[in-house]
Amino acid sequence: MKHLHYKIKHQQVRINVVETTDDIREFDRWLGKNPVLGFDTETTGLNWWDWDRGFRLRLAQFGNGSESYVIPVELGEPYRRAAQRALLGAGTLIAHNAIFDQHVIEASLGIPLEVLAPKTICTKITAHLVDPRGVKEKGPGLKLEELTKHYIDPVVAEEVKGSMVLLARKYKTTKHKIWPIVELFDEDFLLYAGMDPILAYRLFHILWPLVPARTKRRGLFSWEHRLNHVTGLIERTGYLLDSDYAEARLAELAAEYERWEQVANRYGVENINSTAQLVDAFLGFGIRLTKKTAKGNLAMDDDVLNGIDHPLAEAVIKARRARKWSATWFQRALDGRDSRGRVHASINSIQARTARMSITGSVPAQTFPAGDGYVRHMFLAEEGHVSVSIDFGNMELRDLAAFSQDPTMLHAFANGLDLHQITADAAGVPRKVGKGANFLTVFGGGWRAMVEQFGVDEETAKRTLSAFADTYPRVGVLAKQLADEARRTGFVYTPTGRRLPVDRGRAYAALNYFIQSGSRDITARALLRLADAGFAPYMRLPIHDEILFSFPRDAAAELTREAARLMEFTIRGVLIPAEGEIGDRSWGSVLELEESKH
CATH class of the missing domain: 3.30.420.10 (Ribonuclease H-like superfamily/Ribonuclease H)
Structure with missing residues (x-):
């Protein structure tokens, strides 16, 4: 010894x-x-x-x-x-x-x-x-x-x-x-x-x-350990990989990279990742560059390239994108295959300040392009199965309605009204901008974020957010209560007993933390209920407000209805509904359904 x-x-x-x-x-x-x-x-x-x-x-x-x-x-x-x-x-x-x-x-x-x-x-x-x-x-x-x-x-x-x-x-x-x-x-x-x-x-x-004593009393300690076990079971099962599809996309992206690299070569750039070569080329074309790195050198990042109207800039952007997509998604998945042709995501069941889950490793699902099956077609349901996505409807906003008890929000959700349109009408803006105001309130963005993300001017952004506050006054009351609690104690507590630190000088973020953490716990609760009901072998990934399944084709409709029923949750009189979409065998097929919400 x-x-x-x-x-x-x-x-x-x-x-x-x-x-x-x-x-x-x-x-x-x-x-x-x-x-x-x-x-x-x-x-x-x-x-x-x-x-x-x-x-x-x-x-x-x-x-x-x-x-x-x-x-x-x-x-x-x-x-x-x-x-x-x-x-x-x-x-x-x-x-x-x-x-x-x-x-x-x-x-x-x-x-x-x-x-x-x-x-x-x-x-x-x-x-x-x-x-x-x-x-x-x-x-x-x-x-x-x-x-x-x-x-x-x-x-x-x-x-x-x-x-x-x-x-x-x-x-x-x-x-x-x-x-x-x-x-x-x-x-x-x-x-x-x-x-x-x-x-x-x-x-x-x-x-x-x-x-915290409140955390212990609510049973959150054991709850989080149970959740970690369920996500561990999902990790163990893994996701079947369509290797042929992944390799075909790699070949396409390699050809695309080579094509755009040749364009860059024609403009005198041999290495598209060389900042010095790109700076020399653009300065030679008479293009003014102003952004600098922390060391004082001229920068050549995506922001700079997107602001340059020149074929070389386009070539560099598209070549880099092809290389990044190859490495980040398709090559990573192929490299992560086990001997049975499956890939195993790393699901961090309790991450971020709000406990929001993250997914990394061979299936970095949260980085896949939104609303697009391009990458998702690589992941397959089992032989004889179909891919099913079940997600919650307006989870964050319904959570906000439940805890603010705002009468306009409650009425809208109880009667199937369009909350985004209500906000838009109140501000006299398109629905897209009204939707932006709703979600920026939940995610903690202000008028500057609205300007950047929705392309409106400062006055419109401020008017829309002001209209939100006037239309849903109880949201402001809840926000003030949480901000006051954060200023007084440095924390806010969620309904599950989770203590969330709120940094000094950022009490305004308390509402965002409260809603984001509460919404995460709705998904966590759904995973636990599904596992208790025997659905763990069918589950493939939890992604924010969505859970992916592989269901036998001949029982998919029945299993989807039952899983959605288990996921649904009522908070303080507000239903958080769950709705399923049944695709073909690939995950990507769900996004290509004619009436897909994705």
């Missing part, structure tokens, strides 16, 4: 590294005394779905606040069994970003998510309930290194959590490539690995008393 020692603010901690099968007996005895365990894994990468194509679990680590054990699972079956016993025997497991480790354990050790989830506490979720702000927002952040720095010890954060950068240099590689090649018993690697369960254990015991 190898022993490593480290100090956290003068407190000695010990890392025990199991080296031989004889050492496992001591680990087993220790487990008997520690029913609550900090837990972490070290792997060859993040692609847990490639368990049959080289992905490996290297280490499994377990610890309490002062001691940890590192199990070299990579060495073989006795070590695998030791880790399995620890996981199955523990009363409670505490891990940071726990769903990743659960995926790893299921793929590598065969213990299903359904077994691990009920006993697992995630410190990322816990930290979000205490303070959801990122470091750039002057909050503690949500990464383990950031939280260690804020709540435990900045020295530990720098020396231990930041040590992988130094370790990568030692192996003459990068932080992203170090994981499969670092020697299993490298002491720097073992220190990094062995500290993680200790830090997770300590972090939870620091954070739990800081979770």
Whole structure:
């Protein structure tokens, strides 16, 4: 048994590294005394779905606040069994970003998510309930290194959590490539690995008393863990990829890139990504450039290029777009395929200040072009299934109506009236501008945003927003109540008990946070209800106010009606309706329905 020692603010901690099968007996005895365990894994990468194509679990680590054990699972079956016993025997497991480790354990050790989830506490979720702000927002952040720095010890954060950068240099590689090649018993690697369960254990015991009492009373802690499990099940299922379609789009985009690159070449630009070459070319054409970078050089970003009326600018914009679309959407999906031809999104179930979910990885769905099936055709329902989209109608505005109890809004929604047209008529503007005023109020935009997004002049923008305030006066009352609460306490609370920090001087944002977070929780509630009703195997992605499904073709209509019924929700007398659209096999086909709302 190898022993490593480290100090956290003068407190000695010990890392025990199991080296031989004889050492496992001591680990087993220790487990008997520690029913609550900090837990972490070290792997060859993040692609847990490639368990049959080289992905490996290297280490499994377990610890309490002062001691940890590192199990070299990579060495073989006795070590695998030791880790399995620890996981199955523990009363409670505490891990940071726990769903990743659960995926790893299921793929590598065969213990299903359904077994691990009920006993697992995630410190990322816990930290979000205490303070959801990122470091750039002057909050503690949500990464383990950031939280260690804020709540435990900045020295530990720098020396231990930041040590992988130094370790990568030692192996003459990068932080992203170090994981499969670092020697299993490298002491720097073992220190990094062995500290993680200790830090997770300590972090939870620091954070739990800081979770607001209202949050605990409302059951939000367990609710968010259940939601994280459901999104983990969706991640595990993955999305079937139409590889032929993706590869055809890649070929088209490559040809498009080459075509526009040749246009740029004719204007003397050999490298369209060279700012210097582009600046020289445009100055040579007599085009005046004024925007500069932070270093004082002339800028050549999309804003500058879009403002230049010249074929070279068009060529650069379109060439860059082709290259970006290739890499961001189609190549990323193809690179992320598992051996069954499926891709697995990373669904961050609790993200942003308002807890809004985000989707990253092989399916960055929130970046796909709105209302367009071009990218979405790449994702398929199962063989014999069809793609179905069920989304909520006017979720944010109905949530606003429910909590403001504004009579005009309530009347409009109760009687199927067009709220956007009501706002437009009140301001004497087109419906599009009225719709903009409605949503800018919800999303926290002012008259400047209306000018930029809807192409109206300042006077029209101000008149339209003023008309909104006059037409729906109870919205202003709610906004003032929330702003007053934010000024007084620095927070607002949502109906689910979520505490949302509101920065000093930005009390006006309280309404936006309240509605955005509340709307997110409507989607979260829908996911939980659907999972409880047995719909988890059919769900493919949650995207803001929309949930995607793969339903058997012959039962699609019935399943869509039932799923929509489960999703619908009434808040303070206001129905949040859900409506389904049934496409063909590809997700993109839903958007091409004649009466599609997308």
